[in-house]
Amino acid sequence: MKILLLLVALGLTGAAPMEEDRQCPPHSRPWQVNLHGGGGSCSGALISEWWLLTSFSCDPQPFATIASLGEHDLAVEEGTEQHIQVADVVRHSPYRSPLHSLTMVRLATPARFSQHVQPAALPTRCARPGDRCTISGWGSTHPNQYEPRRILKCISTPVVDDRTCMNTFPEYLYWSIGMICAGQANTDNCLTDTSSVMECGGELQGLQWFRHGCSAPADPSVYTKLCTYADWIQGVISRDTPTTRPPPTPHTSIPSAAAMAGSSCRC
Known part of the structure; x- marks a missing residue:
């Protein structure tokens, strides 16, 4: 019986992998x-x-x-x-x-x-292929899987060269010099939050443009190349x-994401 329960537990663990390792340390991305x-x-x-x-x-x-x-x-x-x-x-x-x-x-x-x-610090140089970057955002890190936006997630993935990225583009997309790509086979390439933030070496280098890695896990995702x-x-x-500061707005007049969770906002 104990062996059977252990096998069931292992099966459940495999079916629903934990994501604690992909949660950002709280407030580690203050930008x-x-x-x-x-x-x-x-x-x-x-x-x-x-x-x-x-x-x-x-x-x-x-x-x-x-x-x-x-x-x-x-x-x-x-x-x-x-x-x-x-x-x-x-x-x-x-x-x-x-x-x-x-x-x-x-x-x-x-x-x-x-x-x-x-x-965040704006880039002083452009990220290069091989640079390791952290992508942060709210949502799922599992390809083809929906998850509500709640806990801030972080994934680590390498910048790839432009040609590798272009080779994965569908026919309806065109390459732009304002693009940079990160992710490859056997790395975390997916974070479903629109405009997830890419930080490399302490500098802001990208904002998610196309999350290709969420539909094809081996493909890199595309980010706006902020250095350009x-x-x-x-x-x-x-x-x-503004050159003058407006009077402060009372905190209570603006609803938070938590307060709006039951409204039409997709938070």
């Missing part, structure tokens, strides 16, 4: 932002007290989308969070182009830097950053 409300939910990366970056497909909406900073478990208010309305959205043009996937988001009030909320957009990012910051 990670959860964007929610306005019809969707996705990730972003804080780069200054006023600005964060996300992908084109995230589609945040001014004064409808909330940026939640200092998050780990989206279902729990841990006391580390800052929930701030989105005030402005600047999309890299040309819009709806297959060549770009980058959006800058300005907060309605500046973030307050703390142990749990810090900006440094001038554009700095131009937007210089042009559109």
Whole structure:
């Protein structure tokens, strides 16, 4: 009987693998932002007290989308969070182009830097093939498997050369110099959160564009190559950053992701 119970337990373990090893250490990615409300939910990366970056497909909406900073478990208010309305959205043009996937988001009030909320360092160089990077976001790390966005996940995967990436593209996709790819056979290539954040060597290097590794585990996923957009990012910051600070918005006036879990937001 004991042997039978052991076999059953092992079978259940194999059928439902644990994901603790893919959970980020709590608050180890203080630049990670959860964007929610306005019809969707996705990730972003804080780069200054006023600005964060996300992908084109995230589609945040001014004064409808909330940026939640200092998050780990989206279902729990841990006391580390800052929930701030989105005030402005600047999309890299040309819009709806297959060549770009980058959006800058300005907060309605500046973030307050703390142990749990810090900006990511922008790239000082481009990541190279073989560089090991950490991808972080909320969602599933199992290919072809849905999982609600709740606990922040981290996977480690290598940057691959452009040709290897292009060889995995479906016919309807075109390569862009604004793309970088990470992932190969026998590595974790999947994180289902839209605009998952790629950090390499302490610098922000990418935002998820196409999660190919979630449908074909051996294929690399595609990220926006942020090192090629440094001038554009700095131009937007210089042009559109407020010169005066608005009065603080009461914390209670902005719902968190946990509070909205029962609403239409897919958090």
